[in-house]
Amino acid sequence: MKPIEYRAETVEEAIRLSQADLGAYEDEMEVTIKEKGSKGFLGIFGSKESVIEVSLLDKHWERKLHDFLKGILKSFDEETFSEVKLVGRTYRVRIEGEEVARLIGKHGKTVAALQHIMNIYANRMAPTKVNVTVDIGDYRLERKRLVEEIAHRTAKSALSKRNKIIMEPMLAFERRLVHEVISQYEELKSYSVGFEPYRKVVVEYSERKHSYDRKSDPKRRRYESVRPNSDRQSA
Structure with a gap:
């Protein structure tokens, strides 16, 4: 600013x-x-x-976002502890409490909606584009472990069957985790399809990664570089 x-x-x-x-x-x-x-x-x-x-210092924007969060949490009538910290260009929001399951919601839909609302508010408030992540009771960490486990199982299934698997709808950060896991498998590729909130990840076996690429073969490139011009023209 x-x-x-x-x-x-x-x-x-x-x-x-x-x-x-x-x-x-x-x-x-x-x-x-x-x-x-x-x-x-x-x-x-x-x-x-x-x-x-x-x-204006970072603490000003942190307080403004925290005040906005407190206003939302009041409607849930739950005793919670919350904090907002700016790290780089991301506001990390942490919420703790004994009864926070209602704030998470089924399949994390409530926390996803809260994060979406706070992203809109933060980007209207802040002078530059920022991102907001919301974690409630270490939900993101536990969900991360589960999603990575599901992604590995899906990858192994796609490899054994050599086919395409369409996963269940996921949140944006969950889809990113799946893409990161699938990128570890040379024989697989992944991409997202659909629209929010039903956007899904597709994990697909790719035979093209196993096909012989003449241009990428280093031995062939060396051979091409030493062949006489007459040989190249007749090839």
Whole structure:
């Protein structure tokens, strides 16, 4: 975010003006004093305004997103602990509590909806494009292990049957995990089909990866490089 300039009779007034305008606390701002004002002669002649430049710190956006999250959590009437931390360009949201199953929902649909809403809000709020990930009670970690296990089983099935397998609909981060697992198998390829929230991963056996590629054969390339021109023309 580019620094925003504020002018007032004094530096203190300029800071108060910026806080009211930006909805920020003083410790959430980086203030640079460009010019200190002066009253001039008799407070009339030669008077100058104070000029400051204000940049918002990461903690401001973290608080704004956290306040938005708290408003949503109130509707669930659950006692929870939550925190928001900006890492790079990703806001990592963590929610803990004794009864958080309702926040996760069946097959993670509720937490996925919460993450979607927070992504929309964060990108409208923040000055640059960001991403939001929401983890409730280590759900993402446990789900990651399960999805990777399912992906490996699917890969082995596709290899043994040499066919195509269409998996069940998954969330975006789950599909990424599947693609990462399938990329470890040279004989397989994966791609996503369909539209949200029913988008699925297809795991497919690819015979083309086993076919002989004359151009990629290093021995043939060396042979081509030493053949006489007459031989190349007659080939």
